[in-house]
Every structure is written in C-alpha cells, then in structure tokens.
Amino acid sequence: MNNNNNEQERxxxxxxxxxxxxxxxxxxxxxxxxxxxxxxxxxxxxxxxEETRAEYEEKYGPLKAINAATNTEWTWIKNPWxxxxxxx
Amino acid sequence: xxxxxxxxxYPINIKNPNPQMAKFIISQYGGPDGxxxxxxxxxxxxxxxxxxxxxxxxxxxGTEELGHLEMVGTLVSxxxxxxxxxxxxxxxxxxxxxDHGISVYPQSAAGVPFTAAYIGVKGDPITDLYEDMAAExxxxxxxxxxxxxxxxxxxxxxxxxxxxxxxxxFQRFGEALRGVQDKLAEKKFYMGNMPExxxxxxxxxxxxxxxxxxxxxxDNDRKPGCGCNKRNNY
Numbered sequence: 001m002n003n004n005n006n007e008q009e010r011x012x013x014x015x016x017x018x019x020x021x022x023x024x025x026x027x028x029x030x031x032x033x034x035x036x037x038x039x040x041x042x043x044x045x046x047x048x049x050e051e052t053r054a055e056y057e058e059k060y061g062p063l064k065a066i067n068a069a070t071n072t073e074w075t076w077i078k079n080p081w082x083x084x085x086x087x088x
Numbered sequence: 089x090x091x092x093x094x095x096x097x098y099p100i101n102i103k104n105p106n107p108q109m110a111k112f113i114i115s116q117y118g119g120p121d122g123x124x125x126x127x128x129x130x131x132x133x134x135x136x137x138x139x140x141x142x143x144x145x146x147x148x149x150g151t152e153e154l155g156h157l158e159m160v161g162t163l164v165s166x167x168x169x170x171x172x173x174x175x176x177x178x179x180x181x182x183x184x185x186x187d188h189g190i191s192v193y194p195q196s197a198a199g200v201p202f203t204a205a206y207i208g209v210k211g212d213p214i215t216d217l218y219e220d221m222a223a224e225x226x227x228x229x230x231x232x233x234x235x236x237x238x239x240x241x242x243x244x245x246x247x248x249x250x251x252x253x254x255x256x257x258f259q260r261f262g263e264a265l266r267g268v269q270d271k272l273a274e275k276k277f278y279m280g281n282m283p284e285x286x287x288x289x290x291x292x293x294x295x296x297x298x299x300x301x302x303x304x305x306x307d308n309d310r311k312p313g314c315g316c317n318k319r320n321n322y
Contacts, residue, residue, distance in 0.1 A: 030144040031263035063094045082096045083162040
C-alpha cells in the first residue's frame with residue numbers, strides 16, 4: 001500500500017466516522033425529537049460531514065453516482081468497491 | 089427508496105484469510121438471527137407501525153441493518169479471498185464451495201438456506217416491537233459467540249462494532265415501545281374509577297367504540313365482541 005492509498009484510507013475513515021456519528025444521532029433523535037442539545041450537535045456534525053465528503057470526492061472520486069459524471073468518463077464503476085480490501 | 093453510498097458503515101480490512109471463521113460468520117448474513125432477517129423484519133413491520141416514532145425507528149434501523157448485511161458479506165468475502173479449493177475443503181467448506189464457489193450465499197453456519205420463517209411480522213406494534221427487542225438480543229449473543237471463536241483482531245474489531253449496534257438498537261426499540269404503551273395508557277378506562285361502579289363500567293364497554301383500542305396490550309384494551317375494528321389514529 002503506497003502513501004497515496006494510506007492518505008485515501010485515512011480520509012475515507014474520517015468521513016465514515018462522521019457519517020456513523022450522524023446515523024447514531026439520527027436513531028437517537030427519532031425517539032427524542034425535541035432534544036435541543038443533540039439537535040445542535042447534529043447540525044454541527046452534518047456541516048462537518050458535508051465538507052469532508054466534498055473534499056474526499058474531489059480528491060478520490062465519487063461516493064454517490066450523482067457525482068460520477070466527468071467530461072470524459074463515468075467514474076462510478078471504478079474500483080475499489082466497499083467490500084474489497086482498501087489498497088487493492 | 090435507498091441511495092447507495094459507496095462505502096461501508098465501519099472499515100473492514102482483513103489481512104489473513106480464515107475460511108473456517110467465514111463459515112461461522114456467514115450465519116450473521118443469512119442465519120436465524122442474521123442481518124438479512126433483521127433488515128427484512130424491520131422494513132416489513134414498518135408498514136403497520138402507528139406512530140411517527142415507531143415508523144422512523146423501524147425504517148432507519150432496518151436501513152442500518154442493510155449496511156450491516158453488506159459488512160458481514162464483506163467479512164465472509166475477505167476471509168475466503170484467494171483461498172484454494174483444497175484448503176476450503178480442509179477447513180470444512182467443501183460442500184459450500186460445491187454449491188456457491190467463493191460467492192456469499194445467505195445461509196446459517198450449519199448450511200441452512202435463509203428463510204422468511206426467521207422473522208415475525210404480526211401487524212401489531214406491541215407484538216412486533218417485543219419481537220424486535222428479542223431479535224436484537226439474539227443477534228448480540230450470536231456476535232458474542234463469534235467473538236469467542238475469533239482469534240484475529242481485525243475480525244474481532246468488526247464483530248465488536250456490530251455487537252455494539254445491537255445494544256443501541258435494543259435501546260431505541262425499547263423507547264419506541266414505551267411510546268406506544270404510553271399512548272395506549274392515555275386512552276385506558278380504569279373500571280374502578282367509573283362513577284357507575286364496576287358493573288356500569290363493564291356495560292359501558294358496549295358503547296365505547298370510539299375508545300376501543302384494537303392494538304391491545306391487554307384484554308381490557310380490546311373487549312371481545314365490542315364490534316370495533318377501528319384503528320386508533322395516533
């Protein structure tokens with residue numbers, strides 16, 4: 001695994017951690033829809049995740065098909081897919 | 089609908105193949121307490137959930153379970169990657185290889201194919217939410233047994249994450265269940281408090297169509313023969 005892959009792996013893990021925190025809060029908010037402290041936390045994390053996602057996709061390619069069209073190539077199909085080992 | 093995000097919920101990077109462990113872990117893919125059963129159970133039950141909280145909870149936990157199905161499939165796939173048929177046979181996967189090659193097929197550790205008989209969808213939120221809480225505990229136990237069987241920290245780390253999620257889901261289902269029970273309690277008649285006394289209260293059941301609760305957590309909520317088919321609108 002070269003440095004570039006290491007850097008990509010680190011960036012992806014950062015986004016995964018943020019998205020996971022958001023999903024966990026989503027489940028919490030479903031049963032506590034008026035918890036203002038957590039609502040505020042959710043909004044802050046959502047902003048951070050959006051920025052982190054945009055930076056990742058800019059550098060390493062799309063995570064959603066909607067961002068996969070370039071002038072010359074449909075990049076959605078590119079490896080690796082999530083079930084494949086990182087760095088392969 | 090679902091919108092695919094090209095990443096796992098939690099990173100998986102298995103360096104050492106271990107086909108025997110794959111054979112055990114596949115039970116959480118298509119076994120009785122696995123992630124396929126979990127996602128189908130919750131996503132099917134949600135259609136008859138009565139409250140905003142129960143609908144959202146079933147929808148979103150069912151969705152997360154689809155992500156866990158992907159993670160368990162990933163574990164199985166990486167644990168068997170590049171392993172020769174000879175070694176698969178030696179490690180107890182000769183039968184599996186015969187039917188499925190190195191693909192990931194929804195079956196239990198003992199080789200029983202997935203069946204919808206693993207899930208309950210009863211159309212009653214109390215019944216279904218109790219089933220869901222039990223299902224989360226069964227999945228937690230299974231992950232703990234798998235952790236006992238694992239000697240690879242890369243695998244154990246992922247199993248621990250999945251185990252932890254079962255505990256969180258159990259908590260959320262419990263909160264959703266208590267919400268439904270509170271709603272039912274608000275509408276409950278307390279016979280002893282009726283001015284006419286017990287007999288009057290019982291006779292009154294004939295006229296209590298509007299308050300007849302068809303979601304029933306006890307016999308008092310649904311009198312036989314009260315003729316009420318109405319669902320309470322929460």
